[in-house]
Amino acid sequence: MNKITKKLFRYYLIIAVCLSATVFIGFCGVLRYYMIHHHLEEIQDQIKSVKKQLEWMLCEDSAQGRGAYLKYLEDVTLADIYVINKDGSPFTCGKNPDSEKTPPDEVQEFADTIFASEEYEQQKQENSDILYAGMPVEIQGEVTAVIVFVDTLKIDRKSFFISATILLVCLLFSLILSAILAAFLANRFMHPIQKIATSVQEMIHGNYQVKTDVYDKNEIGILAKETDILAEKLDTADKDRERMQQMQKNYITNISHELRTPVTVLRSSIEALHDGMVPEDKIGDYQEQILTETISLQRLINDMLELSRLENEDFPIEKESVDLIIILEDAIRTMRFIAGKRNIQIHYQNTEQEWPFIGDYGRLRQMFIAVLDNAVKYSDDGKNIWVEAFTKANHYYISIRDEGCGIPEDKQKLIFNKFYRSSYERTSGTGLGMAITKSIADRHHIEIRLHSIYKKETKLTFIIPISIKEIENDTKKTHSPSMII
Incomplete structure (x- = not known):
């Protein structure tokens, strides 16, 4: 069991013990209240029964019957019972037959209270458990006597102890079972966390292919x-x-x-x-x-x-409003002079008047010249190069196709690598031209697509976004008026 599991288990035990103690104390208080309340109801029922019997006997004027009944109460009652006449002639019966027949002053005062209210009354003596309960006796609607019960207000300690013991045993048993369940749940709760911790430890040691294998639908x-x-x-x-x-x-x-x-x-x-x-x-x-x-x-x-400069994104390039058609035609004019020395024709086809764009004139011209230069270098004398410009699906398309040696399929993905050069024997160069071309295209959000058939032709297409707003937003991030390349 790890530290967090122990802490969770400890917290649970504290909460469970506090709840169990609260339940036990609350139960004992409720049980005590119920037993006292039940005892008071029993006393009231007994007084009502005695009152009813006495009222009947007084109506019948049966002194012998009253004596027998009072003798019966003396044998069965658990309280001292006083019957006090209205004329002040008291007589007693109960569990202490040797006591004087005259009631104590407290009982007499309590009886006077009942004569005054003519209702059932009960009163607990201060600083003791003695309870006074009384009810008037009526003959033909007139109060003639008062019945007073003097009893000790005590609960049934044996029943209370048995009930409390049973509850305590149940709580302890429940606490043990819940503690076992809590330990199981704490371990189960910590299991995915331990997996995550293990994965993090693996990552710290350089193993980044580790998986937690935890798929719980929670936090x-x-x-x-x-x-x-x-x-x-x-x-x-x-x-x-x-x-x-x-x-x-x-x-x-x-x-x-x-x-x-x-x-x-x-x-x-x-x-x-x-x-x-x-x-x-x-x-x-x-x-x-x-x-x-x-x-x-x-x-x-x-x-x-x-x-190196182009690959550094923090190094700004000068972007301004330009016309791609003008830049392309400028590059073609330059390369036609070089291609003419080898009798290579550059055919240009364009149906567009102008292509507004936000970019660096010099860099874009350098990009087109690099591709045209490769097309010339990798073509035999007397061959043709086709340049086409058209618009499609919110993009400018510029394709440059030659009739050169082509690129083997397994080498096509390498042409933009640094220092890559074809094995074509007539060519020479640093091997950085296409890498520079790719960097310029990336800085202008231009996509380059390559299609080549070995020993037949190579076609390279520039796909340029028309959305000037998007390009202007990028320009605001990269443009620096104080730095011109």
Whole structure:
């Protein structure tokens, strides 16, 4: 039995004992009142019976009968009975035949009270258990005498003790049974709480897959359900943390790998120039190689910095009212010049006049150029690229489709990963372009869908929300006039 169970059990015993004591004391008080009240009713009934008999005897004027009746009362009554005539001639009978016939002063005063009221009266003597009860005797409507009973107002102690003992035994028996039941219920009440506590202990030690297995339809059940939800969220957070740690390791590994090649080339070229091992006619080639590697290294560093900024939600981007059609056409004009060098045609189809939007002009243009650049790089000379813009279901749709090498199905979910590059031999780059594109789209609440058939085509679709109000609300949270990227 744990501490809380013991405390609950202790509280129950205190309450049960208090209730039992209250019931016992109340029962004894009620029983005593009932026994006294019953005794008073018996005395009143006896007085009425004696009155009735005496009135009959007085009417018959039977002195012999009165004597016999008084003798009978002397044998059976438990009280002293005084019959006091109106003319003051008293006579007595009862359980003490040796007493004087003249009633005590208290009895005489009580009899005078009855003569005055002509009704049944009862009175308890102060500081004692002696009770006076009396009733007038009437002959032809006139009070001629008074009957006075003097008795001790006592309860039947034996009956009272037996009744109280029976009740006490019943209460003790009930208390024992209820204590056993209380211990059982306390343990049952604490069982789900112990399960929850065990689950919490498991979570403290890193086991977030634990379940409470508590399904009660009460507050404890709600607590258990919330604990299970907490465990699931902690498990998800732990897996995300492990994934992020692995991504950081991979990121560092990829950065090291990407930096190693240009740095190695630069070092070897500079060392060769420094040591004078390069013929004079080759010095220009070495210098060109150093410049090329330096530009590649600078582009890699810039892309890494750009991606880091975009992935940081606290880093604001400049959003303003723009026209997506103008941004898209600007990107197409830029890429047509590059595609033309390889005789690749970019076909643009648009039925819309303008698409108002809240966003960063430069970032959105960079997003479209990155996708168009990939379409050009992964297409053979003389191929075609189709760009289409249309509106559907409260969204803008921009699709870019090429006739390039396509992406294998098992690689399609990797293209937005950092440093991912296709094995297509003609391509080169940092492997961060699509990751940057995805980050720009996420910051503008733009969904990207990919459809690719290996060695045939690739189609990438931007789904852009039209609701300017929703975008403006987001802009208020992220826009900072003092910071422009």
